[in-house]
Amino acid sequence: QVQLVESGGGLVQTGDSLRLSCEVSGRTFSSYGMGWFRQTPGKEREFVAAISRVGTLQADSVKGRFTISRDNIKNTVYLQMNSLKPEDTAVYYCAANPAGLIKFSTAFYSYWGQGTQVTVSS
Numbered sequence: 001q002v003q004l005v006e007s008g009g010g011l012v013q014t015g016d017s018l019r020l021s022c023e024v025s026g027r028t029f030s031s032y033g034m035g036w037f038r039q040t041p042g043k044e045r046e047f048v049a050a051i052s053r054v055g056t057l058q059a060d061s062v063k064g065r066f067t068i069s070r071d072n073i074k075n076t077v078y079l080q081m082n083s084l085k086p087e088d089t090a091v092y093y094c095a096a097n098p099a100g101l102i103k104f105s106t107a108f109y110s111y112w113g114q115g116t117q118v119t120v121s122s
Helices: none
Strands: 004-007 010-013 018-024 033-039 046-051 056-058 066-071 076-081 090-097 116-121
Touching: 004 090, 018 033, 018 090, 018 116, 033 066, 033 076, 046 066, 046 076, 056 066
Parallel strands: 010 116
Antiparallel strands: 004 018, 018 076, 033 046, 033 090, 046 056, 066 076, 090 116
């Protein structure tokens, strides 16, 4: 069983920064594909960024502002969010694929955290 716990969300103003963290229980974390998604009421879950052993992916809406990274010693993946906008307001979810696959679709991730709220005021 793989468990994920997100943290680091909060209420900030436009232009501020936040760093989200996701702690993962899997012993072979270094081989996992990891992704960040976000969701607002009435909308489907939206891809934000992902990281694997061979590279990273970012949504066009966050390129140049958000950076995904990982610490394989701490079994943690991070999402550094800079220049935040009100449009970034959402619940942010961490997701894992133990097989190492990363894609834009939620269907390729087998495990999910409970989410952390990010609110950006204008």
